[in-house]
Amino acid sequence: MREQLIREFETLFGAGGDIRTYFAPGRVNLIGEHTDYNGGHVFPCALTIGTYLIARKRNDNRLFFYSKNFERQGVAESDLNCLKPGIDGSKWISYPKAVMWTMGEKGFPVREGFDLFYYGNIPNSSGLSSSSSIGVVTGYMLRDMMNLDGLTMTDIALYAQYAENHYNGVNCGIMDQFVIAMGKKEKAIYLDTATLEYEYVPVELGDARIVIACSNKKRGLGDSKYNERRSQCEQALADIRTVKDVASLGALSIEEFESIKDAIKDPVCARRAKHAVYENQRTMEAVKVLEKNDLARFGQLMRESHLSLRDDYEVTGLELDTLVEEAWNCDGVIGARMTGAGFGGCTVNLVKTDAIDQFIEKVGARYFDTVGYKADFYAVDIGDGAGEWK
Ligand code: GLA
Numbered sequence: 001m002r003e004q005l006i007r008e009f010e011t012l013f014g015a016g017g018d019i020r021t022y023f024a025p026g027r028v029n030l031i032g033e034h035t036d037y038n039g040g041h042v043f044p045c046a047l048t049i050g051t052y053l054i055a056r057k058r059n060d061n062r063l064f065f066y067s068k069n070f071e072r073q074g075v076a077e078s079d080l081n082c083l084k085p086g087i088d089g090s091k092w093i094s095y096p097k098a099v100m101w102t103m104g105e106k107g108f109p110v111r112e113g114f115d116l117f118y119y120g121n122i123p124n125s126s127g128l129s130s131s132s133s134i135g136v137v138t139g140y141m142l143r144d145m146m147n148l149d150g151l152t153m154t155d156i157a158l159y160a161q162y163a164e165n166h167y168n169g170v171n172c173g174i175m176d177q178f179v180i181a182m183g184k185k186e187k188a189i190y191l192d193t194a195t196l197e198y199e200y201v202p203v204e205l206g207d208a209r210i211v212i213a214c215s216n217k218k219r220g221l222g223d224s225k226y227n228e229r230r231s232q233c234e235q236a237l238a239d240i241r242t243v244k245d246v247a248s249l250g251a252l253s254i255e256e257f258e259s260i261k262d263a264i265k266d267p268v269c270a271r272r273a274k275h276a277v278y279e280n281q282r283t284m285e286a287v288k289v290l291e292k293n294d295l296a297r298f299g300q301l302m303r304e305s306h307l308s309l310r311d312d313y314e315v316t317g318l319e320l321d322t323l324v325e326e327a328w329n330c331d332g333v334i335g336a337r338m339t340g341a342g343f344g345g346c347t348v349n350l351v352k353t354d355a356i357d358q359f360i361e362k363v364g365a366r367y368f369d370t371v372g373y374k375a376d377f378y379a380v381d382i383g384d385g386a387g388e389w390k
Pocket of ligand 1: 032033034035036037172173174175176340341342
């Protein structure tokens, strides 16, 4: 595929020069949802599918972007003076441009133009973080091509998050960018988002695999609802701080939360905060039980996570609930829950290998009957984080 994409790059932009190739994965979160902007823990892993980037520096200040995923849009042209939040609307080029702008904000301005060719094999709008994958692959490419060897992979993740927050207006946490930059084959990352301390944990599922079910629901208002959830948690924390000095919701144990929760004035904010606190504790337990190979308990925690996201955080909806609730009824399913931001997107399922076909058939049929369109299913593998593509 690499040679093929390079040929396509050369057909579009001409041959010659120093052409380099990069890859950044998509991600799936096993547990720890909507905890990353609350100072809690997350437990995601990188996938072997992701975004490929073919890049070459130019001698002028022009920027040319092409995505094989949006072939009809052709080549988009811009230049280094046009890196400004708000000017790209919802076009896909706002993701790479956001990271280029961020480099300038962080003291490493991009001074030469680029020809850039992207290709992603993450299903579009699936909630497997295709946009963060584009951001991180762009950041990695800039570090390499601008010889910024002092920047760490954590810096790249933080810059890609900054780009999302300040250029694209999505107040996301650090989970996606971090695991996309730092992921490791066959391991999940147990990350404390309050300190960015992390640990690689082997995901040994024996005779089971991770199966992702994609709802194919367009996310629509997802971003604004995401930001709303975040501010509801901030409101809850502000109320709690009137009675107790705490750094974040993630710093609270369940007992502490239960003893001070009445300080939260708005009942909706109280439910959001409850999710954030309980989900963080569930994630901490999930890692412990996985280390002990107690997959049954891990699956139960996934179930509790989904219920909390459904009832207290209210980010699931008919599509994700149908996929998950039917999965719970299937033989050979160890655990199932929604993954990512919610409001559409995907579910993550741990399914015994010999039950996967039946699982897909059963959940797929129930989904089609209930929702009226198809879901897609992918058995996935855990891969490495961003790097050069050789
Ligand atoms: C999105 C965000 C992440 C995280 C998840 C929910 O994927 O980008 O930072 O908040 O939603 O866990």
